[in-house]
Amino acid sequence: MKILVCISQVPDTTSKIAFTDNNTRFNEDKVQFIVNPYDEWYALVRALELKESLGGTVTIITVGPLAVEPIIRKALAIGADDAVRIDMDPQDAFSTAKSIADYARGKGFELILAGKETIDFNGSEVGGMIAGLLDLPFISLASKLDISNGSAVAEIDIEGGVEVTTSPLPCVISAAKGMAEARIPNMRGIMAARTKNIEVISSDVAPLVQVKAFTLPAPKSAVKLIDPSNMDQLVELLHSEAKVI
Amino acid sequence: MAVLIVTETSKGKFNKASLEAISYGAQVASMLSTTASLLSIGSGSDDELAKAGEYGVATVLKADHAKLSHFDPQLFSKLILAAMEKTGADVLIMSHDRTGKAVAPRISAVLQAGLISGAVELPVTSGGFSVKKNVFSGKAFAEYSITTAKKIITLLPNSVPVKLTGTAATVSAFVEGIDAFSSVLKIEEKIHQHDGEIPLPGADVVVSAGRGLKGPENWGMVEDLAKTLSAATACSRPVADIGWRPHHEHVGQTGIAIRPNLYIAIGISGAIQHLAGVNGSKVIVVINKDPEAPFFKAADYGVVGDAFEIVPKLNEAFRKFKEQNS
Ligand SMILES: Cc1cc2nc3c(=O)[nH]c(=O)nc-3n(C[C@H](O)[C@H](O)[C@H](O)COP(=O)(O)OP(=O)(O)OC[C@H]3O[C@@H](n4cnc5c(N)ncnc54)[C@H](O)[C@@H]3O)c2cc1C
Ligand SMILES: Nc1ncnc2c1ncn2[C@@H]1O[C@H](COP(=O)(O)O)[C@@H](O)[C@H]1O
Numbered sequence: 001m002k003i004l005v006c007i008s009q010v011p012d013t014t015s016k017i018a019f020t021d022n023n024t025r026f027n028e029d030k031v032q033f034i035v036n037p038y039d040e041w042y043a044l045v046r047a048l049e050l051k052e053s054l055g056g057t058v059t060i061i062t063v064g065p066l067a068v069e070p071i072i073r074k075a076l077a078i079g080a081d082d083a084v085r086i087d088m089d090p091q092d093a094f095s096t097a098k099s100i101a102d103y104a105r106g107k108g109f110e111l112i113l114a115g116k117e118t119i120d121f122n123g124s125e126v127g128g129m130i131a132g133l134l135d136l137p138f139i140s141l142a143s144k145l146d147i148s149n150g151s152a153v154a155e156i157d158i159e160g161g162v163e164v165t166t167s168p169l170p171c172v173i174s175a176a177k178g179m180a181e182a183r184i185p186n187m188r189g190i191m192a193a194r195t196k197n198i199e200v201i202s203s204d205v206a207p208l209v210q211v212k213a214f215t216l217p218a219p220k221s222a223v224k225l226i227d228p229s230n231m232d233q234l235v236e237l238l239h240s241e242a243k244v245i
Numbered sequence: 246m247a248v249l250i251v252t253e254t255s256k257g258k259f260n261k262a263s264l265e266a267i268s269y270g271a272q273v274a275s276m277l278s279t280t281a282s283l284l285s286i287g288s289g290s291d292d293e294l295a296k297a298g299e300y301g302v303a304t305v306l307k308a309d310h311a312k313l314s315h316f317d318p319q320l321f322s323k324l325i326l327a328a329m330e331k332t333g334a335d336v337l338i339m340s341h342d343r344t345g346k347a348v349a350p351r352i353s354a355v356l357q358a359g360l361i362s363g364a365v366e367l368p369v370t371s372g373g374f375s376v377k378k379n380v381f382s383g384k385a386f387a388e389y390s391i392t393t394a395k396k397i398i399t400l401l402p403n404s405v406p407v408k409l410t411g412t413a414a415t416v417s418a419f420v421e422g423i424d425a426f427s428s429v430l431k432i433e434e435k436i437h438q439h440d441g442e443i444p445l446p447g448a449d450v451v452v453s454a455g456r457g458l459k460g461p462e463n464w465g466m467v468e469d470l471a472k473t474l475s476a477a478t479a480c481s482r483p484v485a486d487i488g489w490r491p492h493h494e495h496v497g498q499t500g501i502a503i504r505p506n507l508y509i510a511i512g513i514s515g516a517i518q519h520l521a522g523v524n525g526s527k528v529i530v531v532i533n534k535d536p537e538a539p540f541f542k543a544a545d546y547g548v549v550g551d552a553f554e555i556v557p558k559l560n561e562a563f564r565k566f567k568e569q570n571s
Contacts, residue, residue, distance in 0.1 A: 013498055013518050017384045037499055097354060119498060119521075121380055121387075123362050124341075128318065128350030137429055138318045140347035143492075157493050158343070159444040161436035163316070168429050177499055178492055208359035212375055212388045217524075223531070223541045228550035231562035234530070237546060239566065242528045244507040245450070245474070 001056035001147065003047045004104055006114040006126065007039040007075050008090075009068045013119065019214045026120070026214070035071045038115025038175055040078070045180035046145050047113055048079045054147060057081045059109075063090045063099050069198065076193035077185035083198040092207035093121075097129030099203035105134060110169040111152065116141055116176040127174035137171040143178035247282065248274040249334035250302065251325055253344060254287040254294075261402070262340045262447055264300055268407035269367065269400050270338035271301025276370050277336070282306060284328040284419065286313055286321065291416045298414030300407060306331075306419035313423070315432035318347040320423055325352060327422025341399035342446075349399045358395035365404040382498055382521030402447060403504040403525070445494065448477035451505045453496065453523075455481035457512020457533065457552060461489035466553070467511060470560045473567065479503070481513045497522035512552045515540020532556065 011017075012032040020027045034040075047058045060075045061084040062068055072083045084103060090096040104112060112134075114127030124140075131138035142154035142165075152171055156163045157178075167173075185193075226234045238245050250270035252263035259267070267283055274281035283302045285294055287309065294305045306328055312320065325348065329337060337352065339345035341363045353360035361376040365386065368376045375390040376398055445451065452471040458464065464478075471478045478494060485495035496503055498518040504525035511532045513519060520543050523529070531544040534551050541547045548555055 011381075013382075013521070017381045019385075041499075093350065093360070094354065094357070097350075119382055122378075122382060123350075124346040125350040125353070125360060125362055128347050129354035131318070132322070132351035132354035135319075138347060138351065139430070140318065141343060156343075158434070159446065160442065161434060164433045164435065166431040177495070208353070208357060208393050209361060209389045209391050212390050214380070215377075215386045215388070217384075217386065220543060220545075223544040223547040225547050225549060228548050228555050228558075231548075231555070231559045232565070234546060234548065234559065235562045235566045238507065238528070238530070242507075242545065244528045245563075245566070 001050060001054045001111065002109050003051065003056065003058045003111045003113065004109040005039065005044050005047050005058060005060045005080065006100060006112070006130070007044065007060050007062050007071065008036045008115070008118050009033050009062065009064055009071045010036045010118055010120045017216070023213045023215065024211060033068075033071060035074055036115050036118050038117065040075065041182040042175035042177065042179040043113040043115050044075055044078060044080065045183050046175065047111070048183075049180060050111075050145075050147060059084060061086070061100055061103065063088055063096045063203070065089055072198055073193050074185065076196045077189040078183050079189060082196055085198055085200050086203045087200050088203050088205075092209045093123050093125035093129060094208045095205040097126045098133060098205045100126070101130050101133035102203065103201065104130070112136070112170070112172045114172065114174045116174050124174070127172055131172035134172070137167045139165050139167055139171065139173045141176040142173050143176045145173060145175070145179055246277060246279045246336070247332050247334045248277070248279060248336045248338060249282055249284060249325075249329050249332050250338045251284045251286065251328070252340060254285060254289040257287075257289045258293055259296070260447060262342055264407050265402060265405060266338055266340040266400050267297050267302060268300040269405050271410065272367055272408060273336060273338060273398075275301070276368070282332045282334070283414070284308060284325065286324070294416045295413040298411045299409050301410040302414050303411070305414045305416045307416055308419050310420045310423065312428065315428075315430070315434075316344060316347075317428045317430045317432070318351055320426055320428050321348050322351045322355065323422040323426050324420070326355065328419060331419070331421065335395045337395075337397045339397075339399045341401045345399040349397050353397050356395050357393060358397050359391035359393040360397040360399075361389050361391060362399045363401045364398045365401050367405060368398070379525070383502070383524040384521070401504065401525075403506070443471070443475060443477040445477040445479055445496075445503060446501060448503070448505050450474045450476035450507045451479050451503060451526075452476045452509045452511070453479035453481070453513065454484070454511040455513030456483050463553070464490070466556045466560065470509070470556055470563070473560055473563045481519050510540055511556060513540060514538050515543060532559075
């Protein structure tokens, strides 16, 4: 089984969100970067589990400048076999997806995995775009994934139940919570990652959308504290002041 | 130039998020001095579908076909592309729900049309075309401009209020684009929803609890409160991880993101990863025994004290209120 896993670099979940350059760029000062949790905990780990039971290879791919190599090494330490870095500043989902699709085309990947969304841009776009560009079936937001009789079998949580979707290979799948349990790299993995190959390729795709400006939400006014013995007052405020009941 | 809105019916009816997308699309069309059509996927009487007219669309294309009874993004995209062609649409509007998240990117890639996913406001059309969306899990907004002629927007539910404008729309059948395509996906649904359970994603009121409740046996009072308020129930991540509550109730950065009108958080500390999934709520009420709990900084109303005493009292107060106002 030849698997490609798309991983992206995102600011750590506790990072301070601030902007520079006239509010057009995310301020990376003192920010710790991590592998996007959906990509690392679910897509990558499930890919490794499938490889362990079925054989094959797991290649990770990321679109980003040299500065993203630490997260590539992290993913290699968890167990990916090799890596591809597309040397480009990911300007929007389309330029990212097109670069990945152009790389993957004709290489015989049977499964392309992405995360449900990145926790910085929250697009849920890249996986679906790759599927569109390669004209492959797409299963989105899968919380379980197995390979059975040469097909991908995925479960998706839907309102009030689950949907079980079976797709022929190759296909693209986006991973949601539940697909696997996060793994922590061990010493051997970390050592091995140092010598694993990172192929660097270039790409030049124009974006379709552009950030004009970032803004922060208006600060929340201070909380109104209600006496625990006076729940009638809370109900009254929710009715007449907040107008939500 | 024209606008095409795509929504689905569930059990033959539009849901709230669909009506929001329809109204949003109609408002975008009027900003661009053009008309909006609706492609409605799924079953539904012509009378129900004609209601889209009240939200501002003139024509409804009804795509009701056995092939469409299950969700295959590839198939849905073919249908939508055919409808865009038919209506001459260069702006496509969908809801940022499961369907929109899977299909809009696909169409964006095929048409090379700029996509803004999860928009929270109407676009600004003076001097270009830009739309505001949530980024950094609700901790900031980004205004994006779309530079391509064809444009796609998915609308975040509960962000832009609906506007009632027109009268009934005309409804005609439309299933072009899918005849030649046979779906390669095999799909089977397994519904396990209990009667009367309110689904979390679109709920107006959500009652949520965390590790402060000590154990799954204590969720009765949470369920009682939810019942009084016709609310959905939710929980923090550790509560789902240790199996006190089902995984689909987990909200936050790694769970689902919700935007109810009212979010009541009981015994939840308010970690930043939890807030990421709920900070789009209109009003937040926090009940926590620790006055220093970070959640109070994100709350509109707070009650400092023991949940085991407060929640039953609050339930009683809501019940009294309901009786007096019914
Ligand atoms: C990458 C990452 C992603 C994460 N994603 C998520 C996510 O999506 N969603 C999420 O929820 N968490 C997430 N977390 C975990 C998050 O950081 C917190 O650990 C978690 O939200 C804490 O859950 P809690 O508030 O239920 O528990 P605790 O932090 O243990 O808080 C319990 C609270 O209950 C209060 N309490 C105790 N007893 C009572 C009582 N009798 N009455 C009233 N109050 C009481 C306490 O004062 C305390 O504030 C994530 C963490 C990481 C690192
Ligand atoms: N720069 C990138 N390089 C590689 N994969 C990416 C990149 N950005 C996003 N992805 C993948 O696409 C998924 C969805 O991202 P998004 O569309 O930005 O929400 C992520 O979870 C990743 O798997």
